[in-house]
Amino acid sequence: MAGTNSSIKIELQPSPVVILCEPQLGENIGTAARAMANFGLWELRLVRPRDGWPNEKAIAAAKKADHVMNNATVFETLEEAVKDLTLVYATTARMRGIQKDVIGPDEAGRRMASHIGGGQKAGLLFGREKWGLLNEEVALADMIVTLPVEPAFASLNIAQAVLILAYEWRRQSGQAETLPFGSLLHEVAPRSELVGLFEQLEGTLDESGFFTSPDKRPTVIDNLRTALTRGNFSSQEIRTLRGVISSIDRRHQRPNPKRLKPAPKTD
16 A cells, blocks of 8 residues: 655555544644654554544644555544454553553564564554543553653653654564665775875975974874874875865965055055
C-alpha cells in the first residue's frame, strides 16, 4: 500500500498500530503522527478525541505527515479500536496494581517485530495527556511497556513516548540498519601528497627563521608531522593548506594596503 507526503512516494510497510485513548489536544495528535512518520509507522487510531475529528490543529502540527493523518480512524470505544489486534502493549509511567508483565521499549520492539513479521497485527496504546490510561484500559493489553526514565520525572508527553517506541520498533525490526545517507568524507590523500605538505611547510619555516634552536628542530618537526597526520586530509584539503602556506610565503611580494593609504591631511 502506498501513500504520499507532498511529492514523496512512501511505501507503507506493516508496522504497529498506534492507539491514542481520548487525546485532548489536536497538537498532541499531530506531533504524535509526525513521530510515527519519522520511523515508518502510519496507522493511527483515535478513541473519542476530545475536540472531534478532523482537527485543524492536529493537521498543522503533523508537519505534512499526510499519509498518517489521512489513514487516521476514530472509534467510540477502546474495545473497537483493538478488536483486530492480536498483540497490544499499554504504555504507562506508573506502577499499576494489575498482574501483567512489564517490559522496556527494546523488548517491546523485538516482540512486535517478530509478531508483525509473522503476519499478525500489533498495537501500542497511549493514554490521556493528564492522567494516562485507566486500569480497565490497561487490562485489555497483553503487557505493560514503560521507559527507563528518571523516577522523579517519569512523565513524557504523547509525542515523546510515541517517538521512543516507534524508534525501537524500527531498530528492532532491522529497518534502522541503513541510514538515509552516507558519509560525505573524501578519501584520505596518498601519503606522497602529505609528505609534500610536510616539506613545503618545513621549508617555509626554515626561511622564516622559525627554528631558533637547531637542536630542537627535529622534535618540532616530529610534532608537526604527527599532528598533520592525524588530520587524515583529503587531496583537496592538502591543496588548500599548501595554498595557504604559499600565500604566507609570498606576503613580502605583495603591497601592504595599510602602507598605500594616503597620509591624512592637516590644516
